[in-house]
Amino acid sequence: MKVLVPVKRVIDYNVKPRVKMDGTGVDLANVKMSMNPFDEIAVEEAIRLREKGVATEVIVVSIGPAKAQETCRTALAMGADRAILVTTDDTVEPLAVAKILKAIADEEQPGLVILGKQAIDDDSNQTGQMLAALMGRPQGTFASKVEVDGDSVTVTREVDGGLETVKLAMPAIVTTDLRLNEPRYASLPNIMKAKSKPLANKTPADYGVDTTPRIETVKVAEPPKRTAGIKVADVDELVAKLKSMGVAA
Amino acid sequence: MKTLVWVEHDTGAIKDATLATVTAASKLGEVHLIVAGSNVGDVAEAATKIAGVGKVHVADDAVYDHVLPEAVAPMIVALMGHHDAFLAPATANGKNIAPRVAALLDVMQISEILSVEGDGSFTRPIYAGNAIATVKSSEAKLVVTVRATGFEKAAREGGSGTIEAVSGTGEANGSSFVGAEISKSERPELTSAKIIVSGGRALQNSENFHTVIEPLADKLGAGVGASRAAVDAGYVPNDYQVGQTGKIVAPEVYIAVGISGAIQHLAGMKDSKTIIAINKDEDAPIFQVADIGLVGDLFKIVPELTGKL
Numbered sequence: 001m002k003v004l005v006p007v008k009r010v011i012d013y014n015v016k017p018r019v020k021m022d023g024t025g026v027d028l029a030n031v032k033m034s035m036n037p038f039d040e041i042a043v044e045e046a047i048r049l050r051e052k053g054v055a056t057e058v059i060v061v062s063i064g065p066a067k068a069q070e071t072c073r074t075a076l077a078m079g080a081d082r083a084i085l086v087t088t089d090d091t092v093e094p095l096a097v098a099k100i101l102k103a104i105a106d107e108e109q110p111g112l113v114i115l116g117k118q119a120i121d122d123d124s125n126q127t128g129q130m131l132a133a134l135m136g137r138p139q140g141t142f143a144s145k146v147e148v149d150g151d152s153v154t155v156t157r158e159v160d161g162g163l164e165t166v167k168l169a170m171p172a173i174v175t176t177d178l179r180l181n182e183p184r185y186a187s188l189p190n191i192m193k194a195k196s197k198p199l200a201n202k203t204p205a206d207y208g209v210d211t212t213p214r215i216e217t218v219k220v221a222e223p224p225k226r227t228a229g230i231k232v233a234d235v236d237e238l239v240a241k242l243k244s245m246g247v248a249a
Numbered sequence: 250m251k252t253l254v255w256v257e258h259d260t261g262a263i264k265d266a267t268l269a270t271v272t273a274a275s276k277l278g279e280v281h282l283i284v285a286g287s288n289v290g291d292v293a294e295a296a297t298k299i300a301g302v303g304k305v306h307v308a309d310d311a312v313y314d315h316v317l318p319e320a321v322a323p324m325i326v327a328l329m330g331h332h333d334a335f336l337a338p339a340t341a342n343g344k345n346i347a348p349r350v351a352a353l354l355d356v357m358q359i360s361e362i363l364s365v366e367g368d369g370s371f372t373r374p375i376y377a378g379n380a381i382a383t384v385k386s387s388e389a390k391l392v393v394t395v396r397a398t399g400f401e402k403a404a405r406e407g408g409s410g411t412i413e414a415v416s417g418t419g420e421a422n423g424s425s426f427v428g429a430e431i432s433k434s435e436r437p438e439l440t441s442a443k444i445i446v447s448g449g450r451a452l453q454n455s456e457n458f459h460t461v462i463e464p465l466a467d468k469l470g471a472g473v474g475a476s477r478a479a480v481d482a483g484y485v486p487n488d489y490q491v492g493q494t495g496k497i498v499a500p501e502v503y504i505a506v507g508i509s510g511a512i513q514h515l516a517g518m519k520d521s522k523t524i525i526a527i528n529k530d531e532d533a534p535i536f537q538v539a540d541i542g543l544v545g546d547l548f549k550i551v552p553e554l555t556g557k558l
Contacts, residue, residue, distance in 0.1 A: 011376070016379065016512065017376040017379045017380060019379075019380045026375070026376055026379075026380055093357050094348070094357070094358070095351070095352060095355075095356070095357045095358075098352060120376070120377060121375065121376060122375055123360065123361070123374065123375055123376070123377065123493075124358070124360045125344050125348070125360055126347075126348035126351070126358050126360060127348075128348075129318065129344075129345065129346075129347075129348035129349045129352070130348045130349070130351065130352035131352075132318075132319075132349060133322065133348070133349040133350075133351075133352035133353050134352050136422070137423060138319050138421075138422065138423040138424035139318060139319070139345070139349070139424075141344070141345050142341065142344075142345075144487070154427065157341075158341070158487055158488075159341035159342075159429070159431075160340050160341045160342075160440070160488070160496075161431045161432060161438070161488050162429065162430045162431040162432045162486070162487075162488050163429065163430045163431075163487075164315075164426075164428075164429040164430075165426075165427040165428050165429065166315075166317070166424055166425065166426055166427060167424070167425050167427050168423060168424050169423035169424075172423070177494075178477075178494055179481075179487065213357075214356065214357040214386065214387065214388055215357050215359065215384050215385070215386050215387075215388075216384065216385045216386075216387070217382055217383070217384050218370060218382075218383040218384065218385050219382070219383045220375070220380050220381070220382045220383075221380065221381050221382075221383070222380065222381070223374070223378060223379065223380065223381050223519075226519055226524070226537075226538040228536055228537050228538070228539065228542075229524075229539055229540035229541055229542065230540070230541060230542070231531075231536070231541075231542040231543065231544065232541055232542070232543050234543075235543070235550055235553045235554050235557060236557070238525070238541065238543050238554060239554065239557045239558060241541055242502075242525075242558065245502070245523065247444065247469065247501075247502050248468075248469065248558045
């Protein structure tokens with residue numbers, strides 16, 4: 001069974017994003033970029049499935065600028081077998097991403113597609129569900145546990161108030177939540193080895209997908225700022241404040 | 250514009266997030282609702298009473314019981330034949346269903362809106378709430394998820410909607426519900442609690458959560474939350490987590506105990522009306538957003554506070 005894992009190049013999660021002065025977006029010039037953290041978890045899960053003998057091949061896909069090749073190489077260094085890089089300098093919305101992934105899935109016929117539940121730049125949380133819809137296949141979103149058994153996969157999901165478990169017929173689409181696993185670091189020998197692993201270069205046109213955005217970003221602004229309030233000296237003062245607010249009798 | 254709003258319910262009560270979504274929908278036009286599941290007669294009846302509601306579509310079928318998107322999405326897509334917008338609260342269910350609906354309609358979804366700006370435009374948070382984007386859709390139909398904290402709740406009474414049964418039955422192609430472990434608590438649910446007491450890594454262990462945080466919460470009738478650090482350390486279950494990757498809350502009062510105030514936590518609670526922080530580190534970032542701060546040892550302060558309230 002093949003496992004397909006899409007990976008996105010995004011601002012590193014440790015970097016505080018800065019809104020551009022002209023309000024057109026977030027400044028990404030000279031900012032450290034990394035693989036989307038939820039996608040790292042997806043890559044890790046796929047590699048573990050191969051290590052358990054459940055999966056035979058892990059294929060990563062990245063859709064983005066030429067530099068997204070680095071993101072592919074990171075996934076290959078973690079242990080993925082080969083990569084497909086779909087290059088475009090346009091902003092590709094989740095629906096267009098899902099259409100490209102659908103075309104790739106049609107070619108590769110994976111048993112599982114494992115995606116991060118959302119990217120930490122646009123925070124859309126859509127691509128996995130959209131891909132499942134386009135493929136007409138079941139979806140297990142926000143996964144904290146994935147167990148493959150024959151031709152089905154049991155997915156434990158993080159939902160409001162607790163956990164929920166669903167059983168899906170494969171091929172199926174899984175999106176990862178934070179606690180599914182802890183991704184490994186690539187070792188130096190594996191980083192070297194990753195450089196010679198196969199990477200296919202494609203464009204959205206190769207898959208016949210129009211990536212023209214459907215949503216226009218009118219402006220991007222800083223969120224309203226909270227300002228620091230007062231400090232109280234002791235518990236009595238805090239109690240008095242709470243009482244004056246009507247929080248306590 | 251005719252809108253269709255997903256009613257989030259637990260077969261007994263309609264969840265507050267639905268009411269906020271009704272408010273968002275009413276800014277776009279006529280509000281219709283969809284209630285799905287078996288034995289949802291009472292829920293549908295309650296839905297007709299929500300202020301400003303027109304038709305309440307009812308899909309009474311056990312296939313929709315666990316809100317499997319494989320079954321629910323096609324049913325909604327059929328209803329979208331005579332609606333212009335689909336709105337779902339940005340709950341686990343809403344986030345699971347809406348993009349599936351959008352893709353089947355071949356439209357781009359707008360996720361987690363904070364406001365309706367008119368003329369097809371909305372605001373939404375990006376980069377974990379570090380930036381707010383104003384976006385405009387030119388799609389034939391709108392598919393939107395709504396961040397409940399951004400909107401007032403519509404009144405549960407005062408409406409006079411009419412019930413209309415959804416014909417046909419769905420099928421959960423390839424997906425089946427196995428089970429759920431939903432934590433039961435006497436305390437108010439985080440997303441609708443008026444007061445929240447949250448603990449961080451400084452609590453040190455699960456035991457201290459029970460003996461320090463919970464008595465204060467119970468005294469105030471508050472919900473109990475936690476930072477991601479406290480959840481990852483195993484002090485409390487995952488569903489306690491407040492933050493960008495957990496629950497987004499906006500209570501009247503948010504009391505952060507032993508929470509440093511990482512960006513990811515602030516993203517989940519910075520819309521609270523009043524933030525109170527108790528932390529021994531006076532330079533902790535939480536104090537930069539707190540309305541009232543108290544510097545000191547939480548193990549002394551919190552029990553004293555609980556005693557004096």
